[in-house]
Amino acid sequence: GDWSSDVCSSDLDQQFNDALLFLYEKYTHHPRINVHTLVASHNHLSCEFALTLNRYLPYHHRFALGHLQGMYEKKASSYVNKNQNVYVYIPYGPLHEMIPYLARRAYENVDMFLPK
16 A cells, blocks of 8 residues: 555554553563563654553563654653663665655654744
8 A cells, every 4th residue: 555645644553552552461461571662653642652651561661762863853852861762773775775765754754844
């Protein structure tokens, strides 16, 4: 299907949050498992949901945030200032593969480029 029809849809966001909840339940039933989840989402509410789940886990910081460099730098900095783990990723590869990827990220975050 056309990826642009799915971007930022509430159904997709709900599925993402359901996956976070599924992992949270696995973490609570297996507290000694040494697995962590990197949450790389443009959805602020999903990021906040993951961090809220962290507070209820016996071993905190099972969910860390992933951040595409150059997108919403202020939001990423605000998480760092709250002592949250934020991993910055920088895509690399052949130009013909990078342009479509970065175009999708820009489309998802189009409000970031609009004047305020």
